[in-house]
Amino acid sequence: MDLKVIDHATCTFCGCVCDDIQLHADDTRIHKAKGACVLGKAWFLNHTTERHYPAALIDGKEATVEEAIQVAADLLYEADMPLVYGMSNTTCEAQRECVAMADLLGGLLDSHTSL
Amino acid sequence: MVLVDIRETKSVKAADVFLQVRPGKDFELITILRAMIKDQPISDAQVAETGVSIEALQDLVARMKAAKFGAMFFGMGLSMTRGKHMNSAALLTLAAEMNAFTKFVAMPMRGHGNVTGADVIMRWQTGYPFGISFNRGYPRYNPGEFSTVDVLVRGDTDCVFVIGADPGATMPQPAIDHLARVPTIVLDPHVTHTSRLAKVHITTAPAGISAPGTAYRMDEIPMPLRPALESSYPTDEEVTRRIKEAIQTKPDWMVEGPQRLETQV
Numbered sequence A: 001m002d003l004k005v006i007d008h009a010t011c012t013f014c015g016c017v018c019d020d021i022q023l024h025a026d027d028t029r030i031h032k033a034k035g036a037c038v039l040g041k042a043w044f045l046n047h048t049t050e051r052h053y054p055a056a057l058i059d060g061k062e063a064t065v066e067e068a069i070q071v072a073a074d075l076l077y078e079a080d081m082p083l084v085y086g087m088s089n090t091t092c093e094a095q096r097e098c099v100a101m102a103d104l105l106g107g108l109l110d111s112h113t114s115l
Numbered sequence B: 001m002v003l004v005d006i007r008e009t010k011s012v013k014a015a016d017v018f019l020q021v022r023p024g025k026d027f028e029l030i031t032i033l034r035a036m037i038k039d040q041p042i043s044d045a046q047v048a049e050t051g052v053s054i055e056a057l058q059d060l061v062a063r064m065k066a067a068k069f070g071a072m073f074f075g076m077g078l079s080m081t082r083g084k085h086m087n088s089a090a091l092l093t094l095a096a097e098m099n100a101f102t103k104f105v106a107m108p109m110r111g112h113g114n115v116t117g118a119d120v121i122m123r124w125q126t127g128y129p130f131g132i133s134f135n136r137g138y139p140r141y142n143p144g145e146f147s148t149v150d151v152l153v154r155g156d157t158d159c160v161f162v163i164g165a166d167p168g169a170t171m172p173q174p175a176i177d178h179l180a181r182v183p184t185i186v187l188d189p190h191v192t193h194t195s196r197l198a199k200v201h202i203t204t205a206p207a208g209i210s211a212p213g214t215a216y217r218m219d220e221i222p223m224p225l226r227p228a229l230e231s232s233y234p235t236d237e238e239v240t241r242r243i244k245e246a247i248q249t250k251p252d253w254m255v256e257g258p259q260r261l262e263t264q265v
């Protein structure tokens, strides 16, 4: 088992986005999150590399990612007014793709900020 | 630390001064403060309306002016009550005007993960921070018309792509009902409430735990994520890009062929 220490890790659980966390992790889970608050600790320590969920679901039935991507693309394309929403618990790189997709679709684009 | 709220919260313990403002009177309170810092006249009746005494306000103004670097943090209690964005605008104006005396800033308290990044990325790509429509082929901004709760409650959308959010757990019931009515696509590390009423759910790697990338700190400083774990799930970025690419293979919905924002590298 490989133990590693990660300095200056960033917590994205809440909107503060603390960037001074020290993580102690092995191959499957994080054991310690130094400098994180109660919420951040729980967030880091609750994740493992285990697969709890199927890769994808279509109508509640298990499907492959490729199938799900195709169905998603068809639905979004066929809609008259698709909406791209959320973008909080994700990376800037993914957000950039969301903006491009909303533009391509001629749809709506919105985040948690409007709440 | 000066805390302003409509009731005594747990934060009162940490505060030096607590001011209890009458519910819905934030705008009035801020406007009075704006007048007081400039020694403009205010009436007793106006002060009484806010629920805060004139002595407490004079003390607050003195403290603000005496500070070397003041910071105001505000949350949804200000932006989601009577007056809404007018309240936020008033507070930002107060912060700007305080700079005639000393350094002062105002910053919104954010709730979820990288929501600051979402603002920044949308501003960068479209010029607007949220509540955007591309239905004319160029971005337009109109919160209230294009903001999600309003769109869902009015039933103005016929397909929803949800990423890094769980509106099925947090939004008002009429909005959730509409989410269940239309085909919804969810990208999330967990099967969420929204996933359960969605047509498509795709499991992705959690950002910052096992997905790399960038997130903006609340004060708009971009931070690299340092994931500690590996994941067998794809990232949000990869899945969104692949959906976008699948859409790109279809004919353009705009007949004239508009000019597109290409994502910049």
Ligand code: SF4
Binding pocket: A011, A012, A013, A014, A015, A016, A017, A018, A035, A036, A037, A038, A039, A040, A041
């Ligand atoms: S450590 Fe706590 S305060 Fe900091 S981002 Fe994580 S959850 Fe928020």
